[in-house]
Amino acid sequence: VSRASTVSGERPAIDPADVAGLRTMMRATVTEGTGQLVAGQGEVYGKTGEAEYAGGSHAWFVGYRGDLAFATLIVGGGGSERAVLATRDVLSAIPTQP
DSSP, X not given: OOOOOOOOSOOOOOOHHHHHHHHHHHHHHHHHSTTGGGTTXXXXXXXXXXXXXXXXXXXXXXXXXXXXXXXXXXTTOOSTHHHHHHHHHHHHTSOOOO
């Protein structure tokens, strides 16, 4: 909290249309997709997934709310809803910015 992030070095330009498309998709994941369990925790944008391995899958959810980025991984967690629920619990403890 309250720590500035800085980036140094060259960064390739990203097409603003690509950024807008990603934001739309990530918001839809929360409002009408697999990330709906985090709804109610502010304007959250995210992407869910599962990484399968022999014998199961890992659950993950990555995204952001305002200037807070998150990445949640539940090793051997199965469905991505477990990662979304864990993220919801964390975000519920962090006040949203006005």
